[in-house]
Amino acid sequence: MDNSNKPSLRLYCGATGSGKGVSLREYMRGLRPARLLVWDPLGEYGDLVAVTTSNLGDVARQAKGKAFKVAYYPGPDARTYDEKFAIFCRIAFAAGRLVMLVEELADVTSPTHAPMAWRQCTKKGRHAGLQIVAATQRPADIDKHFLGGCTYIRCFTQRFPADRKAMAGAMSVPVADIEGLHTIEQGNVTVLNWIERDFRTGKTTRGSKKMSGK
Structure with a gap:
């Protein structure tokens, strides 16, 4: 264990x-990890990896290598996700020294429940060299221990009052600041707006990005 x-x-x-x-994606492309495991329930991260598989055995075998970039697609039935996600987390923790990306965390955790293997990754993962990146549409519905332990949060438009309240509390900003986040479409230009907090520096900043459509 590395302290x-x-x-x-x-x-x-x-x-x-x-x-x-x-x-x-911008963050991941800048990070360029040599060892990457992705929980990919929508099959949307093929551009970041070398291998996409629906077999956890394949994930475990790939994770024994010195370098790998693997996305695991757990299938369309979310009722099967709990056990699969727990195994995925155990593989990540055992492999160590990797980036673990989890898409739609609310599918596999809740404020009051999360697999023990996920808790191990979030609470002890740094000793195994894990960096964890998670994404969700509904932050009010995810593991509250993970939310409370985040070292960095970037928050975009939140449409549900519960999510706005959860993010205001987690980021120590007024709810009005979260309510003011909008994605604006003007012709073929989309403006993305966000608030981010880096808990290591204690800084909270706003950001925006213009994207042009075809």
């Missing part, structure tokens, strides 16, 4: 189409 590693728990959250996926 020298700093915790790295990042969350990107926002309603569909609000820009969280764009920002998350």
Whole structure:
């Protein structure tokens, strides 16, 4: 166990189409991890990995290598996700020294429940060299221990009052600041707006990005 590693728990959250996926991909492309495991329930991260599989055995075998970029697609039936996600987390923790990306965390955790293997990754993962990046549309519905332990949060448009309240509390900003986040479409230009908080520096900043459509 390595006590020298700093915790790295990042969350990107926002309603569909609000820009969280764009920002998350920008971060991942800049990070360029040599060892990457992705929980990919929508099969949307093929551009970041070398292998996409629906077999956890394949994930475990790939994770024994020195370098790998693997996305795991758990299938369309969310009722099967609990056990699959727990195994996925155990593989990530055992492999160590990797980036673990989890898409739609609300599918596999709740404020009062999360697999023990996920808790192990979030609470002890830094000792194994894990960096965790998670994304969700509904931050009010995810593991509250993870939300409270995040080292970085970037928040986009939140359409539900419960999500606005959850993010205001987690980021120590007024609810009105979260309510003011909008994704604006002007012709073929979309403007993404967000608030981010880096808990290591204690800084909260606003950001925006213009995207041109075809």
